[in-house]
Amino acid sequence: MKPPSDFSWPTGGVFPVLHDLPVSSLLAPESITLPKRAFEHEKVLSHELVLSALEPLELLIRRSRVARTLSAAIELQQELAQEAWAGRSRDRGLKAARAAVQREIRLAKQAGDSERLLGLGQEAERLRVALRANQRRRYAFRVVQDGIIWRALGFDRQVIATLGRANPVNYPSDSFPEEYAQAQEHWHAGRLALFCDISNCARSGDLIVLDPENQQTILHEVKERPDASPETRQMKLLQMKVAFLNSGRSEELEPGAPLLLGRSRPRLKTHLSALGDLLRQAEQRGWAVGRVGEHTSAFATDARGGDRATIEREFRTSLQREDRLVHQLNWQAADTYPYTSLHRIERDARNAFVATAPLSIFPLPAATCAALSLGVAAYRLTINLGHLRGQLQQAGWTVVPPDAIAEADKGFLLLARQGSLIRVPTTLADQLVVESLTFGAFRQMLEHVLPLIRDGGDDKVHVSMGWRQEERLWN
Numbered sequence: 001m002k003p004p005s006d007f008s009w010p011t012g013g014v015f016p017v018l019h020d021l022p023v024s025s026l027l028a029p030e031s032i033t034l035p036k037r038a039f040e041h042e043k044v045l046s047h048e049l050v051l052s053a054l055e056p057l058e059l060l061i062r063r064s065r066v067a068r069t070l071s072a073a074i075e076l077q078q079e080l081a082q083e084a085w086a087g088r089s090r091d092r093g094l095k096a097a098r099a100a101v102q103r104e105i106r107l108a109k110q111a112g113d114s115e116r117l118l119g120l121g122q123e124a125e126r127l128r129v130a131l132r133a134n135q136r137r138r139y140a141f142r143v144v145q146d147g148i149i150w151r152a153l154g155f156d157r158q159v160i161a162t163l164g165r166a167n168p169v170n171y172p173s174d175s176f177p178e179e180y181a182q183a184q185e186h187w188h189a190g191r192l193a194l195f196c197d198i199s200n201c202a203r204s205g206d207l208i209v210l211d212p213e214n215q216q217t218i219l220h221e222v223k224e225r226p227d228a229s230p231e232t233r234q235m236k237l238l239q240m241k242v243a244f245l246n247s248g249r250s251e252e253l254e255p256g257a258p259l260l261l262g263r264s265r266p267r268l269k270t271h272l273s274a275l276g277d278l279l280r281q282a283e284q285r286g287w288a289v290g291r292v293g294e295h296t297s298a299f300a301t302d303a304r305g306g307d308r309a310t311i312e313r314e315f316r317t318s319l320q321r322e323d324r325l326v327h328q329l330n331w332q333a334a335d336t337y338p339y340t341s342l343h344r345i346e347r348d349a350r351n352a353f354v355a356t357a358p359l360s361i362f363p364l365p366a367a368t369c370a371a372l373s374l375g376v377a378a379y380r381l382t383i384n385l386g387h388l389r390g391q392l393q394q395a396g397w398t399v400v401p402p403d404a405i406a407e408a409d410k411g412f413l414l415l416a417r418q419g420s421l422i423r424v425p426t427t428l429a430d431q432l433v434v435e436s437l438t439f440g441a442f443r444q445m446l447e448h449v450l451p452l453i454r455d456g457g458d459d460k461v462h463v464s465m466g467w468r469q470e471e472r473l474w475n
Contacts, residue, residue: 043129044129044132044133044136044375045303045374045375045376047129047130047133048133049090049130049133049134049136049137050133050136050137050374050375050376053137053140053141053370053374054367054370054371054374054376056083057140057141057144057370057373057374058366058367058369058370059366060076060079060080060141060144061144061147061360061366061369061370062366063076064076064144064147064148064151064360065147065361065366067148070187070190070192073148073192074187074192076144076148077148077183077192077193077194077195080141080144080145080195080198081172081176081180081195081198083141084138084141084142084172084195084197084198085172085176087134087137087138087141088138088171088172090134091131091134091135091138091171094127094130094131094134095131097127098124098127098128098131101120101123101124101127102124104116104120105117105120105121105124108120135349136345136349136374136375137374138170138349139200139345139348139349139373140370140373140374141198142198142199142200143200143358143359143360143373144360144373145194145195145198145199145200145202146199146200146201146202146358146360147358147360147361148194149194149199149201149202149208150201150357150358150361150474151361151474152192152194152208152210153208153217154471155470155471155474156466156470157355157357157465157466157467157470158245158261158262158464158465158466159245160201160354160355161354161355161427161464161465161466162241162244162245162253162464163201163202163203163204163208163219163241163354164201164202164203164204164352164354164355165203165204165237165241165253165354166203166204166234166237167203167351168200168203168350168351168352169196169197169203170349170350171197172195172197172198173197173206175206175222176195176197178222179195179197179206179207179222180195182206182207182220182222183195183207186207186209186220190212190213191209191210191211191212191213192209192210193207193208193209193210193220194207194208194209194210195207196208200348200352200354200358201352201354201358203354204219204237204238204241205219205220205221205238206220206221206222207219207220207222208220219238219242221234221235221238240252240253241253244259244261245261248260248261248263249261254462256460257460257461257462258461258462259461259462259463259464260452260461260462260463260464261464262448262449262452262463262464262465262466264448264451265448265466265467265468266441266444266445266447266448266467266468267441267444267467267468267469268437268441268467268468268469268470268473269437269438269440269441270435270436270437270438270441270473271292271293271296271436271437271438272362272363272364272435272436272473273363274290274291274292274293274298274436275292275298275300275379275381275436276363276364276368277290278290278292278298278300278379279300279302279364279368279372279377279379280368281300282300282301282302282377282379283302283304283368283371283377286301286302286303287299287300287301287302288300288301292381292436293436293438293439294387294439295383295384295387295388295439296381296382296383296384296436297381297382298379298380298381298382299379299380299382300377300378300379300380301377301378301379302371302376302377302378303371303376303377304371304376304377335384335385335386336382336383336384336385337382337383337385337429337432337433338380338381338382338383339380339381339382339383339433339434340378340379340380340381341359341372341375341378341379341380341434342375342378344356344359344434345373345375353426353427353430355427355430355431355465356427356430356431356434356435357434357435357470357474359372359373360373361474362474363473363474381433381436383432383433387439388439388442389413391439391443392413392415392443392446395443396417397415397416397417397446398415398416398417399413399414399415400413400414400415400416400421412424412425412426412428412429413429415446417450418450418454419454420450420453420454421453422446422449422450422453424446427465428442428445428465441467445465445467449463449465
């Protein structure tokens, strides 16, 4: 993003903690079939709360990509905050209504009133679907905020992942009105304040404040009372993160071993352009199947692609194409690693992998990103792990057999080289499937991590992974 005329994005620098500004008022992937899961979600996908979100989501994503002024960025924060607060209120109202219906069901059972039970059961189902649809809608708008924060922090995955080390906040907190009031003070002073409570990836402080005057990023924890203590668990964790980002090492953030900040980064390379081609085909006819990269098969679906009869017909045709593709690739007995984007929605709604790029910044049309965030469009990728292991072995790595891995060391892969062991975390596996990372980029990341582990001076270390030139992909 180029610096706007009236506001400069902070670049690099220190991360001071501003905590004394009180205000007085106000899934690891599983092997399941995408089509079956998609039709299970049919009631949710066809719900008005989901369908009515497609157009505003697309508009917000498009605007977030081209926002060049402070005023434009503030308008986005105001609209996203309003949507998040409305989603929270709607969720609480639906849960209260469902609890009332459940009480009525118990009374009807006691009275043996079968006719009333039937009506109450239908109402309970309606409320259950509405709650799931509202959850889907809330998640999708949070994905827009994730994209804004990724851009504001310069697509620096190491910084974003570090600031995301905490329990998720899936609702705006009760103190959100105070946070909004404090954000307004920053906005009036010419600083951009971004809300953390309406994001999946921001879990440090209540506001991320970008100050153009001193080129600093401020993590702002709002205090409801002037006498509130700064020595809270959240503040201590936030200070640990800031110290790690400034020093490059932490003995406290990761249990059992120090955490290192890798300074050398490989260039990010993906197959997202090929995935985008399949998603465009799916938008036209409902389904598409093909290859994404040399050793990855893909299956895309889009509920916007026609009526139900057309989708079912194309679905059957695509299953036949997928079977032929598997036979052509000779993968019938292969060890594979499957993933669907619906998994990510369900997992992220509870506890997001913050080191993975949000769907809103994918190099795809804004309408496609909105549909993916809502689950109206989806994709499944299946990686042939045998080919991945073979390429790693050709590059000099030893793949440790799964049965030789202690339970505490289990991850995506355990690799050995030059007397060092690398446990590949599921976060990097997540990038392989979510972002369609190339095998070459995957190997380069391992090459960059190896010296840190070998020279870390410890028997065991953790490494924060990052890529260079990410903005070239996500912009």
